Amino acid sequence: xRPTIKDVAKKAKVSTAxxxxxxNKLDGYSDETRERVLSTISALGYRRNAVARGxxxxxxxxxxxxxxxxETRAHLLGHSVIVxxxxxxxxxxxxYLDVLGERRVDGILFTSERVKPAYARAFKELxxxxxxxxxxSRDYPLPYVKVDDEAAARxxxxxxxxxxxxxxxxxxxxxxDSIAGAPRxxxxxxxxxxxxxxxxxxxxxxxxxxxxxxxxxxxxxLERARGMTAVFATSDEMALGxxxxxxxxxxxxxxxxxxxxxxxxxxxEMAIPPLTTVHQPIRxxxxxxxxxxxxSEEERRSVILPHAIVERGSVKEVxx
Amino acid sequence: xRPTIKDVAKKAKVSTAxxxxxxNKLDGYSDETRERVLSTISALGYRRNAVARGxxxxxxxxxxxxxxxxETRAHLLGHSVIVxxxxxxxxxxxxYLDVLGERRVDGILFTSERVKPAYARAFKELxxxxxxxxxxSRDYPLPYVKVDDEAAARxxxxxxxxxxxxxxxxxxxxxxDSIAGAPRxxxxxxxxxxxxxxxxxxxxxxxxxxxxxxxxxxxxxLERARGMTAVFATSDEMALGxxxxxxxxxxxxxxxxxxxxxxxxxxxEMAIPPLTTVHQPIRxxxxxxxxxxxxSEEERRSVILPHAIVERGSVKEVxx
DNA sequence: CTGAAAGCGCTTACAG
DNA sequence: CTGAAAGCGCTTACAG
Numbered sequence: 001x002r003p004t005i006k007d008v009a010k011k012a013k014v015s016t017a018x019x020x021x022x023x024n025k026l027d028g029y030s031d032e033t034r035e036r037v038l039s040t041i042s043a044l045g046y047r048r049n050a051v052a053r054g055x056x057x058x059x060x061x062x063x064x065x066x067x068x069x070x071e072t073r074a075h076l077l078g079h080s081v082i083v084x085x086x087x088x089x090x091x092x093x094x095x096y097l098d099v100l101g102e103r104r105v106d107g108i109l110f111t112s113e114r115v116k117p118a119y120a121r122a123f124k125e126l127x128x129x130x131x132x133x134x135x136x137s138r139d140y141p142l143p144y145v146k147v148d149d150e151a152a153a154r155x156x157x158x159x160x161x162x163x164x165x166x167x168x169x170x171x172x173x174x175x176x177d178s179i180a181g182a183p184r185x186x187x188x189x190x191x192x193x194x195x196x197x198x199x200x201x202x203x204x205x206x207x208x209x210x211x212x213x214x215x216x217x218x219x220x221x222l223e224r225a226r227g228m229t230a231v232f233a234t235s236d237e238m239a240l241g242x243x244x245x246x247x248x249x250x251x252x253x254x255x256x257x258x259x260x261x262x263x264x265x266x267x268x269e270m271a272i273p274p275l276t277t278v279h280q281p282i283r284x285x286x287x288x289x290x291x292x293x294x295x296s297e298e299e300r301r302s303v304i305l306p307h308a309i310v311e312r313g314s315v316k317e318v319x320x
Numbered sequence: 321x322r323p324t325i326k327d328v329a330k331k332a333k334v335s336t337a338x339x340x341x342x343x344n345k346l347d348g349y350s351d352e353t354r355e356r357v358l359s360t361i362s363a364l365g366y367r368r369n370a371v372a373r374g375x376x377x378x379x380x381x382x383x384x385x386x387x388x389x390x391e392t393r394a395h396l397l398g399h400s401v402i403v404x405x406x407x408x409x410x411x412x413x414x415x416y417l418d419v420l421g422e423r424r425v426d427g428i429l430f431t432s433e434r435v436k437p438a439y440a441r442a443f444k445e446l447x448x449x450x451x452x453x454x455x456x457s458r459d460y461p462l463p464y465v466k467v468d469d470e471a472a473a474r475x476x477x478x479x480x481x482x483x484x485x486x487x488x489x490x491x492x493x494x495x496x497d498s499i500a501g502a503p504r505x506x507x508x509x510x511x512x513x514x515x516x517x518x519x520x521x522x523x524x525x526x527x528x529x530x531x532x533x534x535x536x537x538x539x540x541x542l543e544r545a546r547g548m549t550a551v552f553a554t555s556d557e558m559a560l561g562x563x564x565x566x567x568x569x570x571x572x573x574x575x576x577x578x579x580x581x582x583x584x585x586x587x588x589e590m591a592i593p594p595l596t597t598v599h600q601p602i603r604x605x606x607x608x609x610x611x612x613x614x615x616s617e618e619e620r621r622s623v624i625l626p627h628a629i630v631e632r633g634s635v636k637e638v639x640x
Numbered sequence: 641c642t643g644a645a646a647g648c649g650c651t652t653a654c655a656g
Numbered sequence: 657c658t659g660a661a662a663g664c665g666c667t668t669a670c671a672g
Contacts, residue, residue: 004649015659020651028657051380052649054371054424055664062400063613064420065429080382080419083403099400100384104374109385211590240590247592270531270560272567272592293383324665335643340667348641372665375648 002127003044012040023048045125050102060103086113094118101126107293109133109286114179115140129300131289134280135179136302144302145288149180152278152307153187153234156260159309160230161195164318165258168192169203169225171217171233171242180209184234184262203228207238214241222249229258229318236261236268239275243314254316264310274312281305322447323364332360343368365445370422382423406433414438421446427613429453429606434499435460449620451609454600455499456622463622465608469500472598472627473507473554476580479629480550481515484638485578488512489523489545491537491553491562500529504554504582523548527558534561542569549638550578556588559595563634574636584630594632601625 005023009016014033021028022037029037040046054060062082082105084096093113100108101122108126110119111133120140123130132144160168170188173181185204192199202224207213214233218241221228233239239261243253251257253273261268261277268275288303325343329336334353341348342357349357360366374380382402402425404416413433420428421442428446430439431453440460443450452464480488490508493501505524512519522544527533534553538561541548553559559581563573571577573593581588581597588595608623 005651006649016650017652017659017661018657021658024651030657033657049375049649051371051374052664053651055369055375055649055666056651058424058664059426060371060424062402062423062425063427063429063610064402064404064416064423064425065431080402080404080423082382082384082400084384084400096384103382103384103400104378104380105382105384106379107383109383111385211586237590244590244592244594266531267587267590270557270564270587272564274564290383325667326665336666337643337645337668338641341642344667350641353641369665372648373667375650375665376667378648 003046004049005046008037008040008044008046011044012037047098048102049104050099051104062103094122097122097126101128104128107131107290109289109293110142111135114177115142129293131292131300133285133289134282138178143292143300145285145292146304147280147285147307148304149183150187150190152262153184153232154191155187155307156232156262156278156309157188157191158195160232160258160260160315161191161197163230163258163315165230166197167225167227168197168199168230168232169205169221169228170199171205171207171214171221171231171238173209173234174206180234188232200225207233207235207241209235209238211237211241211244214238215245216241218242218245222246222251230315231257231259232262233259234262236263236265236271236275236277239277239314240267240271243271243275254314258315260315268310268312271314273314276312276315277310279308279310281307323366324369325366328357328360328364328366331364332357367418368422369424370419371424380423414442417442417446421448424448427451427610429609429613430462431455434497435462449613451612453605453609458498463612463620465605465612465623465625467600467605467627468624469503470507470510472582472600473504473552474511475507475627476552476582476598476629477508477511478515480552480578480580480635481511481517483550483578483635485550486517487545487547488517488519488550488552489525489541489548490519491525491527491534491541491551491558493529493554494526500554508552520545527553527555527561529555529558531557531561531564534558535565536561538562538565542566542571548577550580550635552580552582554582556581556583556585556591556595556597559597559634560587560591563591563595574634578635580635588630588632591634593634596632596635597630599628599630601627 005016005019009019014037018029018033019037022034086093086096105128107129110130115137130142132142134146136144136146172185175182175185189199205217205220207217214237231242233242239259242259246253246257253259261275264277264279268277284305292300325336325339329339334357338349338353339357342354406413406416425448427449430450435457450462452462454466456464456466492505495502495505509519525537525540527537534557541551551562553562559579562579566573566577573579581595584597584599588597604625612620
């Protein structure tokens with residue numbers, strides 16, 4: 001059982017009223033009492049229950065937002081969804097984990113970021129089920145739902161090879177990113193190797209999944225990758241950057257160069273030309289993840305969902 | 321005061337236990353009791369308090385989602401945010417309003433959709449403050465934060481005129497849409513009129529703000545708008561559609577045709593060419609709206625935020 | 641089929 | 657500076 005304010009009060013030999021005052025930073029206690037209560041709190045790992053507090057205060061510190069067209073992954077049937085926008089450097093992640101814990105949510109969908117030790121610790125303390133969406137952890141046995149990134153990258157590379165391409169460059173995330181980086185690089189290299197194709201030095205350029213990095217990476221490739229006929233960017237945004245850069249350089253896609261992406265976001269469809277890309281079943285991922293979260297203990301198993309290649313207009317068939 | 325389960329019990333002359341059973345659809349009551357309680361409930365306008373329920377049940381029917389890169393407008397400092405993804409036909413809106421009410425959120429940010437009478441009624445019953453974001457209502461005195469759509473559309477049209485364009489077409493939302501439709505059409509027509517420029521029959525084409533409709537609209541314009549040198553689409557997505565369609569038709573933007581949008585989404589920046597568009601201060605709108613929601617009664621005033629035109633690469637200066 | 645009562649985990653006058 | 661006690665609005669054994 002999670003410790004309550006009563007447990008703290010008993011252990012610190014004060015009343016719950018005093019604990020409450022201290023926790024809420026009101027006044028009416030000696031420094032000495034404060035110290036004692038505070039250390040009891042951290043010893044016990046006590047965390048305020050925002051639900052009980054909300055009942056008394058008649059305010060739950062939450063605003064509802066009704067809007068159209070938010071990303072599908074934020075929409076999960078049945079339950080309410082509290083969205084926390086973490087920054088990419090993970091700065092606010094722990095903080096948010098705390099509020100989710102205080103509010104006693106039934107489960108947490110964790111996405112995109114690597115599970116750092118501090119997060120794993122927080123998950124354990126919170127005692128709230130977690131599932132990783134479109135992610136996974138080598139270090140902690142957390143259930144996940146994702147696509148097989150290596151297989152997907154391999155398939156896309158093979159697709160390009162089947163279309164007659166032999167000189168293919170890769171724009172990728174970091175090799176150190178064990179989720180969306182390394183596996184996709186592996187898949188690419190593997191397909192090339194299996195086809196007996198070389199990957200010249202400098203033809204694998206690192207970006208950060210965003211537009212600008214794709215643009216920049218394409219600039220580098222244009223300088224050094226002589227003879228390249230296709231570029232595989234491991235995110236749609238980077239592929240769009242590659243598209244823009246190619247366009248600026250006077251290249252026509254796919255006539256002069258083929259470009260493919262990864263994700264199948266709305267942007268892929270709106271690109272000029274429409275982007276051939278790896279489709280991730282985002283909506284289903286969300287649904288399956290929720291099912292895992294809310295299901296029984298035995299149902300709490302990871303799942304790998306099938307990916308697909310959606311063909312649009314950014315690849316040219318090259319005849320040799 | 322909102323009625324509680326006690327009020328219902330007293331009025332229906334049963335215990336709260338019985339009311340609870342009925343509300344939760346358990347068994348253990350006669351049909352007669354059920355009818356009586358149910359009608360008392362609707363007479364009183366009773367709605368279950370999900371906070372109290374969550375305290376007892378130790379489950380709040382909420383899952384937290386931690387993710388990176390969700391739309392800024394869903395991120396509001398301090399408070400937790402529950403996101404409800406309404407469909408564009410407003411199908412689930414009332415339903416969601418209900419759960420937000422049950423969960424006793426401190427306020428509701430309502431966006432995009434017109435305030436229908438049923439919503440206005442729900443707002444009143446819920447007794448939860450509401451603010452309209454990037455929207456407003458002629459019929460109900462709800463506070464809003466938005467940009468002046470008519471002025472923005474007029475400014476963008478003038479911008480085009482200043483660049484030497486005289487034959488300008490408009491791709492717009494519905495004339496009946498009093499939020500994002502009519503005002504922008506008015507702004508456009510007004511600027512044209514002030515400059516003594518004609519708007520030929522058929523040069524104003526209706527879309528639905530999405531990509532495909534922009535593509536289709538552009539197709540129509542290409543057929544009938546002879547001599548057109550610029551197109552103003554009142555959403556970035558429609559502008560992207562116009563871009564794609566122009567590209568397919570072999571037109572170069574901006575060399576052969578200038579295209580501008582409205583919104584300044586991420587897509588505008590990634591377009592080929594980068595799109596000149598009307599910027600709405602989305603982030604600030606969210607912050608101001610929250611401030612209105614959480615502020616005191618006097619602070620509950622509407623605000624109109626300044627728009628801006630961000631110049632990128634989709635407009636050509638035409639010399640006459 | 642129904643109710644009295646305890647309890648969920650807090651906060652908040654009130655009294656000292 | 658501190659505590660006893662009531663209360664927030666429900667649910668849930670338990671007893672009848």
